[in-house]
Amino acid sequence: MKLLPLKKSALQAALSTLLIFSLTPSVYADGASRGLEIANEADKRDTGFVDSIAQMKMTLTNKQGQTNTREVKVKTLEVIGDGDKGLSIFNTPKDIKGTASLTYSHALKPDEQWLYLPALKRVKRISSKNKSGPFMGSEFAYEDISSQEVAKYTYKYINDETFNGVDCFVIERYPAYKHSGYTRQVVWVNKQEYRAEKVDFYDRKNVLLKTLTYEGYQQYLGKFWRPDAMHMINHQTKKATTLSWKHYQFKTGLTDKDFNRNSLKRAK
Amino acid sequence: MKLNKKSLSILLLALPAFNCMAEWSGDISLQNRYFINDPLPQNPQQHDNYLSISTEIEYYSDLNSSDKSITFTPFIRIEQYDKERTHTDIRELFYEQVFENWELRAGISKVYWGVTESQHLVDVINQTDNVENIDFEDKLGQPMVKASFEKDWGIVDLFVLPYFRERTFQGVEGRPRSFPVVDTDRASYESSDKQQNIDYALRWFKYFGELELGLGYFNGTSREPLFIFDANALVLTPYYPQMQQASIDAQLTTEEWLWKFEAIARDWQQVDNNNSQISDESFFAMTGGFEYTFVGVYESDADLGLVMEYLYDDRGIDATAFFQNDIMLGFRLAVNDADSTEALLGIIYDLDNQERLISLEASKRFADSWTATLEIRGFNNIDRLSRLKGIEQDDFIQLDVAYFF
Numbered sequence: 001m002k003l004l005p006l007k008k009s010a011l012q013a014a015l016s017t018l019l020i021f022s023l024t025p026s027v028y029a030d031g032a033s034r035g036l037e038i039a040n041e042a043d044k045r046d047t048g049f050v051d052s053i054a055q056m057k058m059t060l061t062n063k064q065g066q067t068n069t070r071e072v073k074v075k076t077l078e079v080i081g082d083g084d085k086g087l088s089i090f091n092t093p094k095d096i097k098g099t100a101s102l103t104y105s106h107a108l109k110p111d112e113q114w115l116y117l118p119a120l121k122r123v124k125r126i127s128s129k130n131k132s133g134p135f136m137g138s139e140f141a142y143e144d145i146s147s148q149e150v151a152k153y154t155y156k157y158i159n160d161e162t163f164n165g166v167d168c169f170v171i172e173r174y175p176a177y178k179h180s181g182y183t184r185q186v187v188w189v190n191k192q193e194y195r196a197e198k199v200d201f202y203d204r205k206n207v208l209l210k211t212l213t214y215e216g217y218q219q220y221l222g223k224f225w226r227p228d229a230m231h232m233i234n235h236q237t238k239k240a241t242t243l244s245w246k247h248y249q250f251k252t253g254l255t256d257k258d259f260n261r262n263s264l265k266r267a268k
Numbered sequence: 269m270k271l272n273k274k275s276l277s278i279l280l281l282a283l284p285a286f287n288c289m290a291e292w293s294g295d296i297s298l299q300n301r302y303f304i305n306d307p308l309p310q311n312p313q314q315h316d317n318y319l320s321i322s323t324e325i326e327y328y329s330d331l332n333s334s335d336k337s338i339t340f341t342p343f344i345r346i347e348q349y350d351k352e353r354t355h356t357d358i359r360e361l362f363y364e365q366v367f368e369n370w371e372l373r374a375g376i377s378k379v380y381w382g383v384t385e386s387q388h389l390v391d392v393i394n395q396t397d398n399v400e401n402i403d404f405e406d407k408l409g410q411p412m413v414k415a416s417f418e419k420d421w422g423i424v425d426l427f428v429l430p431y432f433r434e435r436t437f438q439g440v441e442g443r444p445r446s447f448p449v450v451d452t453d454r455a456s457y458e459s460s461d462k463q464q465n466i467d468y469a470l471r472w473f474k475y476f477g478e479l480e481l482g483l484g485y486f487n488g489t490s491r492e493p494l495f496i497f498d499a500n501a502l503v504l505t506p507y508y509p510q511m512q513q514a515s516i517d518a519q520l521t522t523e524e525w526l527w528k529f530e531a532i533a534r535d536w537q538q539v540d541n542n543n544s545q546i547s548d549e550s551f552f553a554m555t556g557g558f559e560y561t562f563v564g565v566y567e568s569d570a571d572l573g574l575v576m577e578y579l580y581d582d583r584g585i586d587a588t589a590f591f592q593n594d595i596m597l598g599f600r601l602a603v604n605d606a607d608s609t610e611a612l613l614g615i616i617y618d619l620d621n622q623e624r625l626i627s628l629e630a631s632k633r634f635a636d637s638w639t640a641t642l643e644i645r646g647f648n649n650i651d652r653l654s655r656l657k658g659i660e661q662d663d664f665i666q667l668d669v670a671y672f673f
Contacts, residue, residue: 060606068606068636094672095639096608097293110523112477120405122380125480125521130563133571137606178523179563261475262371262416262423266364268289268328268337 035155035171042194043150049224051254052076055246060138063238068093070136076147077254082106084147085259089267100267102259107151108177116264123261132181139210139232139241141181144201152177158186163198167191182209193217195225203236210234221250294325297670303443305661314443320347324359335366341409345400350442352452353399359409370417376409379427381471381484383519383528384555386577386596386616387589390515390530392486393469395433402444402645402659403627408433422474429467432489435506444645444662446655450495451503457489458509458537465489465510478522484515490536494588497541507546511536526559528577538588553581553589557596573600575614585620590656593619607632623656624648641668 058070071091076084083105090099098118105111111128131143153173161170168188175182183206188198196214203209216228230243257263299320307314322345330337341360347353362375379393393410400406411431417424434455438445459465467488474481493506513534520527531554538549557577565572575598579591596616603609611630618624626646633639643666650660 062606092636093608093633094293094637095295095633095670097672112521120380121378125383125519125526127521127524127526127559127561129523129561130571133563134569134604137604137608181564257418260418261473262418266337266366266371268330 031156034157057244059242061240102264105147107149131179163188290329295672296323301666352439373414399436425471427469432463444659447658454505482517486513494539509537529556569604621651
């Protein structure tokens with residue numbers, strides 16, 4: 001019984017390797033620059049939101065179908081030319097209510113992260129090495145929810161495909177930062193709006209690990225697309241996590257002062 | 269008209285619910301502590317098993333504004349035997365206002381300074397609630413006026429502390445505790461103002477990318493008491509001298525390593541119980557070490573953190589602190605599952621007399637709003653002349669089950 005999944009994984013790995021090799025010669029010439037071009041255009045279209053506040057609800061579902069939820073308030077400050085600043089304040093589970101994390105993300109140098117522990121009133125600077133670990137026990141890794149900067153990956157354009165009836169570019173991206181849990185990600189990018197519709201994540205052994213799909217995109221301020229829900233399915237553990245987003249606000253007047261040690265201690 | 273009034277009042281009632289954030293939250297916790305060994309023969313009043321219940325509730329309101337708030341956090345514990353451990357405290361009751369470049373906090377509050385894990389030398393603002401646990405992590409609410417200024421050259425916090433809180437100590441039936449017992453009703457002070465002595469503190473903090481640096485200064489009543497031995501009553505009475513303390517704390521954070529350092533220099537007093545003399549004393553103490561985390565151990569989602577710290581006090585074996593030349597080794601396991609299962613194993617080893625303090629804490633969440641926490645503490649190879657002699661027999665296993673609302 002135990003052999004079967006192993007065999008399947010090995011087969012998948014072999015197939016995907018084969019796929020890369022068979023595609024490589026024909027697209028190599030312009031694949032990398034075309035991939036980067038698409039990533040740059042997507043980034044350009046999402047530039048200028050200045051800041052945002054949103055309510056996130058995570059629903060974790062295990063193999064048996066049991067669920068757990070977490071509610072997090074997420075504040076983001078756009079930083080032009082570097083990774084964004086983010087403040088996450090946990091409302092549930094209730095035993096960690098008031099816990100907050102502050103992140104200064106960067107493209108290639110390590111992110112800077114602080115954690116506020118309300119019971120001790122203590123701010124702890126923490127290591128940012130843990131990119132591949134689960135965020136709050138979910139199927140989202142820290143690297144999946146951190147600020148997506150163009151320079152964090154190298155790219156390759158693969159082909160055009162339709163996904164759910166939407167015309168997409170299919171690009172591959174390869175993490176350029178240390179300690180990633182992935183060899184590559186395959187992204188289906190909406191051709192018209194340059195927003196991700198689906199991402200396949202391949203683990204360190206280049207076996208399909210997870211699939212992320214985006215649902216209910218809404219446009220804010222006539223420019224910025226944000227999904228109502230993001231569904232992550234782990235193919236290896238059969239566990240799933242859905243992030244539902246509510247009450248999106250943009251250009252609320254947040255500044256650097258709302259993303260420092262003092263504001264972390266006050267975060268509600 | 270009537271209808272209008274009614275709908276208006278409904279509207280008024282409904283408005284704050286949308287705009288104003290005012291909420292109650294907290295926990296209620298049942299604790300059982302079981303002591304593995306019989307008490308010391310000198311302490312026949314002590315028991316083997318202690319049951320207690322505690323609750324901490326927080327009320328927070330943003331006062332319908334974006335720059336003002338009040339916080340109120342009362343705490344109570346009721347314990348089966350120990351009259352001193354049955355206690356209440358206002359952990360927090362303060363008003364806070366945020367201005368353009370500074371913020372003000374007035375009332376009873378808690379403040380944390382420092383970076384190290386094994387002990388918290390530089391953390392001097394709040395008194396330790398020693399009856400809660402013996403790890404110095406629980407603190408009593410401290411009345412204060414705090415002003416915090418944010419400048420390009422760092423964050424500066426100024427404190428005026430108008431009232432002193434005495435450290436809590438276990439009563440005769442309490443366990444673990446010192447032998448002889450501490451008689452908190454007979455506390456004495458160097459300052460003639462006693463608890464009304466006004467203390468001052470100052471802290472500067474700056475972030476330089478990978479390096480974070482804090483400097484602190486405190487002038488006032490020492491939170492740590494000295495003990496005067498009363499041979500007639502066979503009790504220790506706490507004596508709180510005045511102290512001046514300067515401190516530094518620093519952390520260097522690279523992607524993999526956390527390097528931590530704390531040091532203090534203190535001018536205060538010492539008590540010589542052999543000839544009942546109180547004299548001036550100065551000393552230096554430090555804690556320094558590192559933390560390294562292995563991510564995804566054995567191809568699981570779990571992280572294993574390794575913590576190592578060296579604890580030093582230049583008074584040597586005469587130190588009032590327990591740690592004068594000790595090594596702390598800690599292992600922190602985070603399973604990273606949906607229930608936030610965690611465990612922390614810590615060992616402090618005395619390089620002078622080979623005493624070992626061992627602690628294990630493990631916790632997990634269940635059914636969304638509940639947590640279970642297991643704590644085991646062991647005192648091993650305690651020296652005959654050690655100030656830890658009183659707790660030699662007090663190895664315990666503790667289980668806390670808490671409901672959060």
